[in-house]
Amino acid sequence: FEQLVERLNVPRSTAHTPLFQVMLTTNTDYGIENQSQQFSLPxxxxxxxxxxxxxxxxxxxxxxxxxxxxxxxxxxYDKALFTKEHIEQIAEHLNTLLAALGSDDVTEKLKISDFSMLSPTETKHLLFELNNRAHTNQSKNCIHQAFAEQAIKNPKAIALVCAQQELTYGQLNSQANKLAHYLIQSHRVKPNDLIGLCVDRSLDMVIGILAILKAGAAYVALDPDYPQARLDYILEDTGLQTVLTQKALRHNSNITHRAMIEIDGSDYVQYASTNPKIDMPVNADERLAYIIYTSGTTGKPKGVCQTHGTLISFSAEFAEQLQLLAIEQHSPWLWGSSYAFDASLKGLVCLALGKPVVVASPQEYRQPEKLVNLIIKHKIQVFNAMPQLLSLVVDELETHQIHLISSGDSISAYILEKLLNYCRSSNKKLINAYGPTETGINSAFALINDIEVIGKPTFNTTLLVLNDHGQLLPKGVVGELYIGGDGLALGYLNAPELTKKQFIANPYYQPTDSGSSKRLYKSGDLVRYLQDGNLEFIGRVDNQVKIRGFRIELGEIESQLSALEQIQTAIVLAKDLGAGDKSLIAYVQSDKIIPDQDKFTAEVKAQLLSSLPAYMMPSSFVVLSKIPLTPNGKIDKKALPEPEIVSLQGQYIAPQTVFEAELQTLWS
Structure with missing residues (x-):
C-alpha cells in the first residue's frame, strides 16, 4: 500500500489516509491455513x-x-474517529442485516434497501422511547377561549402594552368580542371562513387576531411590508372577501374589491361585548385557525393551513418551557415577531396563560437599543428572537440580565459562543427552539450548554430520522427529519399535490399507541441523533435556506430573476460571510452587453422589489457571460466566483441610530 501511494503521488492530508479510508478483506481458505497458535522448538x-x-x-x-x-x-479502527460503542453498534447492524439476508423469507424480488439493520430493541427506542412526550392533561379550550377565561378571572390585569397605550384583559376581551359580533352579524362570517389581517404591529393587531378567532374564522396574515405583487397573489389564492386593517393603511393599500374593516374605526363599537357562541367542530385538529404564507420553490409562496389543535398543544409545551426558566407568572412577554411568522403566536399563548404582553412597534423591533429599553422598562425576564438579533441585544444589555430563546435560524459558531458567554456570566439560560411552520410553533427544543442542538420533541410530537427509502436510521447517522404529532398543519391551501408530497402517511404508525402520529411532515432538514437523544441539525436536502430567521426558497428568487427580460439564467446561493452572518448572492447570465454593472444591478433590484419582500433580495449580483457546468451538464456551483467585497457593500448610507454610529466607529 505504501508503494502504491508513493507511485501514484496523490495529494496527502493529515485529516485522512490517502486513496481510501475503509478497507474490507476476506479470508476463505477453509482450513488450508494452519490454525495452530502454539508450536515447539528444542x-x-x-x-x-x-x-x-x-x-x-x-x-x-x-x-x-x-x-x-x-x-x-x-x-x-482509529480511536480518534470511532468509539468502542460505535464500532459495536456497526457490527450489530451488520450482523442483523446478514441474518435477515440468510433467512428463509428472502426472495429475488427483494432489494438490500428492503432490509432493516436495526434490532427490535433499537427500533423500539427510536420510535417510542425517544418520542415519549405524550401530554394528555392539556386544556380542551381553544386559545381565544382560554384568553376569555383569563379576562373573567382578572379583568383589570394588564393584558397588552404598545408604545404609550395599554389594555386590560377586560378591555381587550370586550373590544375583540365587539369586533367578532360585527363580523358575524354585518359580514356574515361563518366558521372556517378566511379573514385577511393587514395591520402594523400594534394593539389593533392583537384585537384583530382575537376577534377573527372568536368569530370562528381563520386569519390570513397580510404583512403591509410585503410587495404589492405578493399581497395580490395571497388575496387571489385565498379568495379573501373581508380584510381587517387600520385607517392609515387603508388609504395606502391597493387591496380593492373587498370589504375593508378598520380595527381602529367606530363601525363596531355598539355591538355586544359578550363572548360569541359559535357552533364549531368538536375536534380542534380540524378547526382552521390561521394561514401563513412561506417561500415556495415554484416562484410563488405557499399557504400553510394551521389548526386550533396546534395552539392548544403548544400552549402546554410553552408553559413548561417558561417554568424551566423559572419565569414569574406576571413577568411580561415581549412580542417582537411579525404576525406573518408563527413565532408571533407565542404572544397569543402568553395571553391565554394570563401573562401581560408588550408589543414592540416595527421601529422598536428594528433597533436593538430600543428593544433593550423595552426590556429594561418592562422588566422582561426572557427574550425570544433570531440568533442574529439576540447577539445584538446582548451587546446592549448591561446591568439587566435575561434568559434567551433562539429560534427561526441555526446558530453560527461565532454567535453561539457569544450567547453562551453572556449566559455564563449572567447566570442565565439559553434555549434553542426548532420548528417549521408546517409543524406548529416549536417541534423540538433544548437547553444549550456547549454545542448547538435542536433538542428533543415537544409535547405530543414525533421526530423520526429516515433515509431515502423511509427506513429508520440509528443514532449518529445523518438522515432527513420527519415530524408528526398535534402540531401538523392540514396542508397547503389549494395545493393538494404538494400537500400529498410533503405530508405523508407514517409507515410506523401504531393505532394502539396514543402518541403515534398517523401523518408525518417531510421537513427537508438533515439531522442526526446524538447518543444523549438530542437531535443535531446538519443542513438541508433541498434549495431552502434561512437568512436572519427568514425561511427562503432559493428557487423562488431564481424563478423571479429568470423571468426578467435581461436575464437568461440565474443561480442564487447563500454565502457565509463570517461573524455568523449569511448573504444571498445572485449569479446571472445575460445575452446582453452590460457596460455598467452597478446600473444593471440597481435596475434588477428595482424590478425584484415589485414581487419579492426585502428579506429575499440578494445583497450582491455577479454577472457572468456563461454559467459554469459540470461534465454531465449540471450547474457547477463550486466553480462560481466569489463576489467582490465592494459589491456586497452597496450604496453608502449614513448611520441612522446611535447603535449604527457606534458600529461605524468600531469598524472604521
Missing amino acids: DVSLTAESANSVVAKFDLSINIQLSEQELNMQWN
Missing part, C-alpha cells in the same frame, strides 16, 4: 500473544474469516 516453548496496541493504517479496516461453521470479523 528446549523452547513459543506462544502467540496479542499486542497491547495496534497501529491503524486506515480509518476503519474489517477482516472477515470465513469457514464452513462460522464467520468471524475483526475490526481495526
Whole structure:
C-alpha cells in the first residue's frame, strides 16, 4: 500500500489516509491455513500473544474469516474517529442485516434497501422511547377561549402594552368580542371562513387576531411590508372577501374589491361585548385557525393551513418551557415577531396563560437599543428572537440580565459562543427552539450548554430520522427529519399535490399507541441523533435556506430573476460571510452587453422589489457571460466566483441610530 501511494503521488492530508479510508478483506481458505497458535522448538516453548496496541493504517479496516461453521470479523479502527460503542453498534447492524439476508423469507424480488439493520430493541427506542412526550392533561379550550377565561378571572390585569397605550384583559376581551359580533352579524362570517389581517404591529393587531378567532374564522396574515405583487397573489389564492386593517393603511393599500374593516374605526363599537357562541367542530385538529404564507420553490409562496389543535398543544409545551426558566407568572412577554411568522403566536399563548404582553412597534423591533429599553422598562425576564438579533441585544444589555430563546435560524459558531458567554456570566439560560411552520410553533427544543442542538420533541410530537427509502436510521447517522404529532398543519391551501408530497402517511404508525402520529411532515432538514437523544441539525436536502430567521426558497428568487427580460439564467446561493452572518448572492447570465454593472444591478433590484419582500433580495449580483457546468451538464456551483467585497457593500448610507454610529466607529 505504501508503494502504491508513493507511485501514484496523490495529494496527502493529515485529516485522512490517502486513496481510501475503509478497507474490507476476506479470508476463505477453509482450513488450508494452519490454525495452530502454539508450536515447539528444542528446549523452547513459543506462544502467540496479542499486542497491547495496534497501529491503524486506515480509518476503519474489517477482516472477515470465513469457514464452513462460522464467520468471524475483526475490526481495526482509529480511536480518534470511532468509539468502542460505535464500532459495536456497526457490527450489530451488520450482523442483523446478514441474518435477515440468510433467512428463509428472502426472495429475488427483494432489494438490500428492503432490509432493516436495526434490532427490535433499537427500533423500539427510536420510535417510542425517544418520542415519549405524550401530554394528555392539556386544556380542551381553544386559545381565544382560554384568553376569555383569563379576562373573567382578572379583568383589570394588564393584558397588552404598545408604545404609550395599554389594555386590560377586560378591555381587550370586550373590544375583540365587539369586533367578532360585527363580523358575524354585518359580514356574515361563518366558521372556517378566511379573514385577511393587514395591520402594523400594534394593539389593533392583537384585537384583530382575537376577534377573527372568536368569530370562528381563520386569519390570513397580510404583512403591509410585503410587495404589492405578493399581497395580490395571497388575496387571489385565498379568495379573501373581508380584510381587517387600520385607517392609515387603508388609504395606502391597493387591496380593492373587498370589504375593508378598520380595527381602529367606530363601525363596531355598539355591538355586544359578550363572548360569541359559535357552533364549531368538536375536534380542534380540524378547526382552521390561521394561514401563513412561506417561500415556495415554484416562484410563488405557499399557504400553510394551521389548526386550533396546534395552539392548544403548544400552549402546554410553552408553559413548561417558561417554568424551566423559572419565569414569574406576571413577568411580561415581549412580542417582537411579525404576525406573518408563527413565532408571533407565542404572544397569543402568553395571553391565554394570563401573562401581560408588550408589543414592540416595527421601529422598536428594528433597533436593538430600543428593544433593550423595552426590556429594561418592562422588566422582561426572557427574550425570544433570531440568533442574529439576540447577539445584538446582548451587546446592549448591561446591568439587566435575561434568559434567551433562539429560534427561526441555526446558530453560527461565532454567535453561539457569544450567547453562551453572556449566559455564563449572567447566570442565565439559553434555549434553542426548532420548528417549521408546517409543524406548529416549536417541534423540538433544548437547553444549550456547549454545542448547538435542536433538542428533543415537544409535547405530543414525533421526530423520526429516515433515509431515502423511509427506513429508520440509528443514532449518529445523518438522515432527513420527519415530524408528526398535534402540531401538523392540514396542508397547503389549494395545493393538494404538494400537500400529498410533503405530508405523508407514517409507515410506523401504531393505532394502539396514543402518541403515534398517523401523518408525518417531510421537513427537508438533515439531522442526526446524538447518543444523549438530542437531535443535531446538519443542513438541508433541498434549495431552502434561512437568512436572519427568514425561511427562503432559493428557487423562488431564481424563478423571479429568470423571468426578467435581461436575464437568461440565474443561480442564487447563500454565502457565509463570517461573524455568523449569511448573504444571498445572485449569479446571472445575460445575452446582453452590460457596460455598467452597478446600473444593471440597481435596475434588477428595482424590478425584484415589485414581487419579492426585502428579506429575499440578494445583497450582491455577479454577472457572468456563461454559467459554469459540470461534465454531465449540471450547474457547477463550486466553480462560481466569489463576489467582490465592494459589491456586497452597496450604496453608502449614513448611520441612522446611535447603535449604527457606534458600529461605524468600531469598524472604521
